[in-house]
Amino acid sequence: MDLSEFIKDIYHDLPFLPRDLPPWEIINNLEKTIKHLLSNLETTNYKIVNQVAIHETALVENGVTIKPNTIIGPRCTIKAGSYLRNGVYLVSDVVIGANCEIKQSILFKNSRAAHLNYIGNSLIGEDVNLEAGSILANHFNEREDKTIRIFLEDKIVETNAIKFGSLIGDHSRIGANSVLNPGTILYVKSVVPRLTHVDQLG
Numbered sequence: 001m002d003l004s005e006f007i008k009d010i011y012h013d014l015p016f017l018p019r020d021l022p023p024w025e026i027i028n029n030l031e032k033t034i035k036h037l038l039s040n041l042e043t044t045n046y047k048i049v050n051q052v053a054i055h056e057t058a059l060v061e062n063g064v065t066i067k068p069n070t071i072i073g074p075r076c077t078i079k080a081g082s083y084l085r086n087g088v089y090l091v092s093d094v095v096i097g098a099n100c101e102i103k104q105s106i107l108f109k110n111s112r113a114a115h116l117n118y119i120g121n122s123l124i125g126e127d128v129n130l131e132a133g134s135i136l137a138n139h140f141n142e143r144e145d146k147t148i149r150i151f152l153e154d155k156i157v158e159t160n161a162i163k164f165g166s167l168i169g170d171h172s173r174i175g176a177n178s179v180l181n182p183g184t185i186l187y188v189k190s191v192v193p194r195l196t197h198v199d200q201l202g
Contacts, residue, residue, distance in 0.1 A: 006167055006168075008125075026123065038071070046071075050068055051068035051069050058075065059078070063080040064082050065082070067084060069088075076090045076092065076093065076094045079097050081100075085101075085104075089106045091106070097112075099116050101117075101119070104120070108124060108128075111125070114134075117136075119136045123168070128171070129173050131173075131175050134176060135180065148164045149201060151185065166180045166184040175194035176194045178193070181198055183201070
């Protein structure tokens with residue numbers, strides 16, 4: 001699985017990512033990866049406190065909660081009431097609207113999450129827009145077998161993971177109040193209409 005087909009600059013922006021790992025393994029190892037990065041991060045442009053690195057050009061409004069093992073890159077904006085946890089990397093120029101929750105995810109440059117979004121265990125490409133209230137679910141709470149499978153190139157692929165949200169390609173648009181099932185794979189320039197439930201194995 002060549003992730004650069006989904007996120008063109010993934011290995012340029014984050015050269016430390018192993019090229020042979022599928023997205024669910026990258027996400028499952030994200031906290032450990034960020035913890036390692038923080039120990040080697042250039043502190044000239046970042047302020048690092050309690051395992052949270054915030055670039056000097058980033059804006060974090062009052063009332064934001066950021067848990068350890070988080071990197072907020074250049075010119076990012078995080079609006080009031082948002083909650084980042086379990087390993088989050090905002091590459092650059094990312095906007096997180098008010099009252100969003102981001103868990104164990106990477107958002108690439110110029111992507112935007114409007115208010116009241118949940119992004120769980122996901123890889124979000126460049127220039128992706130998530131309208132208000134959209135949910136990237138990461139766990140099958142309702143199923144006895146919680147293992148996540150994905151649909152890729154006309155095949156069902158076993159991830160052997162019980163937590164994985166979405167892989168969203170560059171320049172995609174996710175409509176308001178839509179829900180993406182765990183294991184959703186969206187190619188470049190995908191459009192999800194408002195109020196849509198995406199279940200690729202349904």
